[in-house]
Amino acid sequence: xxxxxxxxxxxxxxxxxxxxxxxxxxxxxxxxxxxxxxxxxxxxxxxxxxxxxxxxxxxxxxxxxxxxxxxxxxxxxxxxxxxxxxxxxxxxxxxxxxxxxxxxxxxxxxxxxxxxxxxxxxxxxxxxxxxxxxxxxxxxxxxxxxxxxxxxxxxxxxxxxxxxxxxxxxxxxxxxxxxxxxxxxxxxxxxxxxxxxxxxxxxxxxxxxxxxxxxxxxxxxxxxx
Amino acid sequence: xxxxxxxxxxxxxxxxxxxxxxxxxxxxxxxxxxxxxxxxxxxxxxxxxxxxxxxxxxxxxxxxxxxxxxxxxxxxxxxxxxxxxxxxxxxxxxxxxxxxxxxxxxxxxxxxxxxxxxxxxxxxxxxxxxxxxxxxxxxxxxxxxxxxxxxxxxxxxxxxxxxxxxxxxxxxxxxxxxxxxxxxxxxxxxxxxxxxxxxxxxxxxxxxxxxxxxxxxxxxxxxxxx
Numbered sequence: 001x002x003x004x005x006x007x008x009x010x011x012x013x014x015x016x017x018x019x020x021x022x023x024x025x026x027x028x029x030x031x032x033x034x035x036x037x038x039x040x041x042x043x044x045x046x047x048x049x050x051x052x053x054x055x056x057x058x059x060x061x062x063x064x065x066x067x068x069x070x071x072x073x074x075x076x077x078x079x080x081x082x083x084x085x086x087x088x089x090x091x092x093x094x095x096x097x098x099x100x101x102x103x104x105x106x107x108x109x110x111x112x113x114x115x116x117x118x119x120x121x122x123x124x125x126x127x128x129x130x131x132x133x134x135x136x137x138x139x140x141x142x143x144x145x146x147x148x149x150x151x152x153x154x155x156x157x158x159x160x161x162x163x164x165x166x167x168x169x170x171x172x173x174x175x176x177x178x179x180x181x182x183x184x185x186x187x188x189x190x191x192x193x194x195x196x197x198x199x200x201x202x203x204x205x206x207x208x209x210x211x212x213x214x215x216x217x218x219x220x221x222x223x224x225x
Numbered sequence: 226x227x228x229x230x231x232x233x234x235x236x237x238x239x240x241x242x243x244x245x246x247x248x249x250x251x252x253x254x255x256x257x258x259x260x261x262x263x264x265x266x267x268x269x270x271x272x273x274x275x276x277x278x279x280x281x282x283x284x285x286x287x288x289x290x291x292x293x294x295x296x297x298x299x300x301x302x303x304x305x306x307x308x309x310x311x312x313x314x315x316x317x318x319x320x321x322x323x324x325x326x327x328x329x330x331x332x333x334x335x336x337x338x339x340x341x342x343x344x345x346x347x348x349x350x351x352x353x354x355x356x357x358x359x360x361x362x363x364x365x366x367x368x369x370x371x372x373x374x375x376x377x378x379x380x381x382x383x384x385x386x387x388x389x390x391x392x393x394x395x396x397x398x399x400x401x402x403x404x405x406x407x408x409x410x411x412x413x414x415x416x417x418x419x420x421x422x423x424x425x426x427x428x429x430x431x432x433x434x435x436x437x438x439x440x441x442x443x444x445x446x447x448x449x450x451x
Contacts, residue, residue, distance in 0.1 A: 021312045025290070025319045028320060029286055033281055033283055033286065035279070035281030036281075037327065039330075096333070162325075162328055163325030164329070166325075166345055224325075
């Protein structure tokens with residue numbers, strides 16, 4: 001059994017906010033409507049990449065630095081790979097890949113994987129006969145350099161992608177922190193002569209989770225619209 | 226406006242009402258009938274408008290607002306069930322959109338971005354205010370659901386069935402209610418809704434399907450309990 005009803009058909013847009021709401025919004029927008037530069041993804045990637053190279057160079061001693069000994073090829077290669085990987089990771093946090101953004105869970109897994117992989121690398125070069133043979137430094141010295149440079153790089157990435165992630169800003173912040181930490185730890189590694197495991201873990205790896213934490217704390221305010 | 230006569234499937238326990246914010250679309254969708262579709266919002270249409278707005282053109286903002294605001298409000302209404310609250314959140318959403326407009330990456334879909342901002346605005350405010358979702362009478366009591374006589378539907382006050390449907394929607398799990406709000410009430414495609422919710426298209430379809438099933442069950446139960 002069916003019952004028949006009739007109702008007016010409408011092909012209009014659904015009812016919107018009231019005129020008062022519309023006017024209130026419009027007045028605020030109109031008073032503050034200055035053109036802003038919304039950079040393309042390519043431009044943002046280049047900016048982050050340049051910042052990553054700069055941050056790594058900031059903490060890596062130049063070949064002509066006093067006390068520098070030969071044998072920095074491997075850590076230099078590692079540094080370059082870290083710059084490329086970090087830039088790609090940071091950009092991928094905000095850009096759709098194949099039409100889909102990285103899920104929040106994927107970002108967290110990626111951050112954890114980066115920390116783990118970098119820690120394994122650091123452990124692997126400990127006590128190695130071919131460890132980077134550069135300037136002798138204390139662990140705290142390497143750690144502070146890595147942390148400060150990582151904060152600078154992370155700050156640049158946050159600025160480049162400001163208000164760009166309304167979906168999972170904390171996860172993006174963590175990923176930025178870890179990526180920045182990888183770059184600067186790799187840069188520090190280019191110029192560090194130590195092959196002591198404790199030194200490497202404290203000075204070259206501990207910065208990653210610390211920077212990830214800073215990224216998470218700063219993300220809601222900086223990355224979310 | 227022209228009237229359309231449509232058949233109601235009594236076994237599906239459906240009725241049609243109009244001019245009820247949000248409820249109408251849900252009921253129509255439950256019926257599985259083809260409702261005269263509203264203008265589809267496409268990202269291809271919105272992306273150049275967004276670019277012009279970011280470039281500082283007020284007229285572009287007016288165009289964007291005209292196309293997006295009703296959907297945003299529809300979503301917020303379905304989540305808040307309170308017109309005043311929803312309009313307030315709608316304002317906040319657009320202020321956030323304005324403040325964060327440089328964060329929009331040119332070429333990226335506009336709808337998921339805007340709806341994600343609306344979603345965050347709702348959850349932030351709901352968490353902050355911890356508003357009660359139960360609507361009370363003027364004496365502060367929770368009203369009983371009215372009895373529904375489907376055999377005499379044309380004489381039934383529309384507000385009563387609205388209450389039933391609204392209650393059923395309130396009882397939905399928040400993920401299902403969100404998916405329903407974005408697709409049915411907000412007019413988003415499953416793909417755009419998935420992007421706004423940061424999940425997969427299949428997950429959105431599943432949530433919407435489960436929401437419909439839950440609403441059908443609630444209406445059917447109500448009818449059978451008479």
